[in-house]
Amino acid sequence: MEPSIERAAEHYRAGRLAEAIAECRASLRTAPRTADALNLLGAALFSAGDDGAAVEPLREAVRLQPGHASALTNLAVVLQHRQEWAAAERSLRTLLVLSPELAFAHSRLGSILKETGDLAQAVRHLSRMIRLAPPSAQDWLNLGLVRLLNGDFAEAEDAFRRTIAHTPEGAYAHAQLGEIWLRLGRLKPAAVAFARALCLDPTLRGANDGLARCRHYATAAMARAEPTEPASAASGGFVMRGAFTSHTGYGHFCRRLIQRLRRDAVPLQAIGILGPDSWPEESLDRPVPARAVVNCLIPLATERVPGLATVTFSMFEGTCIPSAWRRQSALSDLVLVPTESSRLAWEAGGFPAERLRICPLGVDPEDAVREDAPAPTLVDPNGQLVSRYRHRFLNISDFIPRKNILALLRVWLRATAPTDDAVLILKLGKGGGDTAMRAELGALLRLAEEGAGKRLAQAAPINLIDRSMSDIAMTGLYRAATHYWSLSHGEGWDLPMCKAGAMGLTLVAPRHSAYVDYLDDTTAHMIPATVGPALLPGGGYYPPFHGLDWWNPDEDAATDILRDIIQGDSAPKSARARLLERFTWERSAARLLAILDEAGLRG
Template sequence: MESSIERAAEHYRAGRLAEAVAECRAYLRTAPRTPDALNLLGAALFTAGEDGAAVEPLREAIRLQPGHAAALTNLAVVLQHREDWAAAERALRHLLALSPELGFAHSRLGSILKEKGDLDRAARHLRRTIRLAPPSAQDWLNLGLVTLLNGEFAEAEDAFRRTIAHTPDGAYAHAQLGEIRLRLGRLEAAAAAFARALRLDPTARGAGDGLARCRRYAAAMARAEPAETASAGRGGLVMRGAFNRHTGYGHFCRRLIQRLRRDGVPLQAIGIVGPESWAEENLDPPVPARAVVNCLIPLATERVPGLATVTFSMFEGTRIPPAWRRQSALSDLILVPTESSRLAWEAQGFPAERLRICPLGVDPEDAAQGGSVAAPTLVDPNGRLVSSYRHRFLNISDFIPRKNILGLLRVWLRSTAPSDDAVLILKLGKGGGDAAMRAELGALLRLAEDGAGRRLAEAAPVNLIDRAMSDAEMTGLYRAATHYWSMSHGEGWDLPMSKAGAMGLTLVAPRHSAYVDYLDDTTAHMIPATVGPALLPGGGGYYPPFHGLDWWIPDEDVASGILTSIIRGDGAPKSARARLLERFTWERSAARLLAILDEAGLRG
C-alpha cells in the first residue's frame, strides 16, 4: 500500500494529476482512514482545478488527524481560493495553535483578514510574518497594501520602500509609493516614484494617472492664492471627484460643479484618477484658490501643498471605521451631508470643530420635465403590464448587503399575495447583471423565502431590472412607480429616495441615518429601526467595509404592516416633494459649501 501512495506522490510531483488522483482513490478504497492519502488527494484535486472536490478529503484528513499540518495548510489554501474566508481563517488559526511560529500561516491569515475587512488584525499578522523570518518583497508589499488601507501611511511608505529595496525593478511598488506620497502631500517625491514606475514598465497600473494628478496639482499650487492677497469671498476652488462615473459621489460632485459654475465661482476640476476631463465644458485650467474640496471617501483624499484639504464625504453606520478616522486626520475640514454622518465621525473621536454639515440637493429639474421623459414599458413575469397595477413600488440599489435586499424581499413575501393590485420594481446594480450576480440573487431569494415561510409564487410579482440605463431612462423608471421603498441598513444621503420624493412618489423609508434629515411622519411612511451589528445575510460574519461596526435594522413587522395598509387602500398618500424642492436644492447646497469655506477662511 505504501508503494501506491509513493506512486501517487511521484505522479503529483511530475504534474500527472489525473494519475495521482486515480492512485489516491484506489488506495483509499482499501484504506479509507489514511490522512496522508486524503491530504494528497485533496492537493491533487485542487492543483487540477477541482477546488470544490478538494475540500472534503482535506477535511476528512483533519478529522482523522487534527494535527495534520500539511492538510490544514492545504485546506486553508483551498478555502482561501474559494473565498470562504471564515472557514479559511479557522483552518489557519488551528494550524497556528499547533505551530505559532509559522510565518507563511501568519501571512495567509493576514491576507484573509484583509478580505474580511479586519484591517487592524490583518496588519498585526503581517507584521508577525516579517518578524518571524527574513521577509520577502511580497511580505513587505502585503504589509504596505494593508497599512495603506488602514490609514497608517508612514508605515505603508516604509513597507513599499523596503519592497523596492528587495526588488528595485518592481514597477507596482514604485507606483504604490507614489500613491502614499500623494496622500501625504509630498508632490515632488510622488512624481519621482510614478516616473520611475513608468520607466520600469510603461503600462504600470496607476502610474500614468498618478503622474497626471501630480501635474495638475502642481498647476493648482502655482495659482494658489496667498491669504494676504485674497479678495474676501471671491476666491476660486479646486474640486476633485469621480464626476465622470455613475456613482453617488460622482453625481453630487457633478451637480455641485454645475451649480458653482452657474454662480460664477472660479473652479478647477480634477478627476479621481487625474487625466480625465468633463466633456460638458472645459474645467481643466487652474484658478486662484486656497482649498481643494475632495468629494470622495477619506482614503482617496490627497493633499496639495499650499492649499487646504477639505473632504466632502459621508458614512452609513453609527460610527466610521478606525481607518477612516486615521485617514480623515489629513483633512483640515470634513464636510458631511447629514447629522448622522457628523455623529459617525464624532463617535470615532474625530474633532467636532473640524466637522461641518452641508446638505446635498435633489433634482427638481427632472421633476419639472413633466411628461417629457416617458415611463418605460415594463412587463411583469406573468406577462402583465406593470403600468396596469395600482400600487407600483420601486427600489433602486447597488447589489450590496447594506441595501438589505434580503429584508426587502422578505417583507414583500410576507405582505403580499398574487391577487394584490401591486408590483415591486427592483432595479439592482449599475447594469450588466452577470451570471454570478444572478446566482447570488437566487441564493438571497431562497434565504428570503425561508425567512418568510412563503415562496415567490405566493406573493405579488417582482419585476427585476439589472441592465444598464441612461439618466433619462432612470428618470422614466421613477415615473413608472407610485411609491419608493427602502429597507436599507444605513444611508449617507440616498439620492434615489430624495429624487423619488422630488418627483412626487410616496416614500416608505426606515427612520434612521440620512432619512431623518429630510423625512418625517408627515412626509413619508417611516419604519422604526434598531441598532445592531453590520452582519452579512445568511450568517457570514461582518460585512467587510463595516467590520466591527453597527448599522440600523429596520423593523420588518412594521414595514409589512405599512405595505399591507397601502395595498389594501388604508395608507393615505404622503408627499415629501414640497419640502425637498424648497429646502434641498443644489443652489442651497453650493451656497452652504461656499459659506463653510468662507467662514474657515479657505476662499479668500
C-alpha cells in the same frame, strides 16, 4: 505511508495529477478513513483546477485528524481561493494553535483578514510573518498595501521602500510610494516615483493617472501663490476634486455641485479622482486662485495640495467611522458631511467636533418635468404590463449587503399575495447583466423564500432589472413607480430616495441614519429600526464595517406598512414639497460656499 499513497504522491510530485487522483480514490475505496489519502486527493484536485471537489476530502481529513497540519494548510489555501474567508480563517487559526511560529500561516491569515476588513489584525499577522522568516518583496508589498488601507502612511512608506530594495525593478511599489506622497501633499517626490514606475512599466495606468494629478495640483498650487487674474475677478475660487465621471453617489453629487457652482459663476478648478478624467462640458485644466481643495471622496482617496487647505466632503452609513477613516481624516482641515448621522459617526470615531460641518445634498426637481424621459414599458414575470398595477414599489440599489436586499425580498414575500394589485420593481447594480451577480441573487431569493416560508409564486410579482440604463432612462424608471421603498442598513444620503420623493412618489424608509434628516412621519412611512453589529446574512462582519454597528429595520413593521398601503388602509403622504423647498442643489452649493467663507478658505 502505504504503497498506494506513496505512488499517488510520486504522481503528484511529477505533475501527473489524473494518475494521482485515481490512486488516491483507489486507496480510499479500501481504506476510506485515511487522512493522508484524503489530504493528497484534495491537493491533487485543487492543482487540477477542481477547487469545488477539493474541499470535502480536505475537510474530511481534518475531521478525522484535527491536527493534520498539511490538511489544514491545504484546506485553508483552497478556501481562500474560493473566497470562503471565514472558513479559511478558522483553518489557519487552528494551524497556528499547533504551530504558532509558522510564517506561512501568518501570511495567509493576514491576507484573509484584509479581505474581511479586519485591517488591524491583518497588519499584526503580516508583521509577525516578517519577523519569523526572511521576507520576500511580495511579503513587504502585502504589508505596505494593508498599512496604506489602515491609514498608517509612514509604516506603509517603509514597507514599499523595503519592497523596492528587494526588487528595484518592481514598478507597482514605486507607484504606491507616489500614492502615499500625494496623500501627504509631497508633489515632487510623488512625481518622481510615478515617473520611475512608468520607466519600469510603461503600461502601468495608475502611474500615468498619478502623474496627471501631480500636474493638476502643481498648477493649482502655482495659481494660489501667483494669481494671474485681478483679485476682483478671481475672488471666491477653490479647487474641487471628485469622481464626477462615475455612476456613483459621490460622482452624482460632485457633478451637481460643480454644475450649480458654474451656474453661479464661482471660480472653480475641477480635478477628477484619477487625474486625466474628461468633463464633457468644458476643459478641466483651468486653474484659479484658491485657498482650499474640496475632495468629494472618502477619506482614503483624499489628497493634499501644498499651500492649500484640505477639505473632505464625505459620509458614512454606520454609527461610527472605522479607525482607518479617523487616521486618514486627520489630514483634512475640515470634514463636511451631509447629515447629522454622519457628523455623529465622525465624532464617535474620535474626530474633533470643531473640524466638522454639515452641508446637506440636494434633489433633482428638474427631472420631474423632463419630457424626454417617459416611463418605460415593463412586463412582469407573468407577462402582464407593470403599469396595470395600482401599487408599483421601486427600489434602486447597488447589489451590496448594506442595502439589505435579502430583507427587502423577505418582507415582500411575507407582505404580498399573487392577488394583490402590487408589483416590486427592483433595479440592482450598475448594469451589464453580470452572471456572478445573477447567481448570487438566485441564492438570495432562495434564502428569502426559506425565511418567509413562501415561494416567489405565492407573492406579488417582482420585476428585476439588472441592465445598464442611461440617466434619462433612470428618470423614466421613477415615473413607472408610485412608491419608493428602502430597507437599507444605513445611508449617508440616499440620492434615489430623495429623487423619488422630489418626483412625487410615496416614500417608505427606515427611521435611521440620513433618512431622519429629511423625512418624518408626516412625509413618509417610517419603519422602526434598532442598532446592531454590521453582520452578513451568513455570519461575519461586512468588511467595510468590520467591528462596527449599523441599523436593522424592523421587518414585521415593514410588512405591516406594505400590507396597509396595498389594502388602502394608510393615509397618503408626500415629501415632495419639503424636499423641493429645503434640499435643492442651489441651497447645497450656497451652504458649501458659506462653510468655506466662515473658515476663511475662499479668496
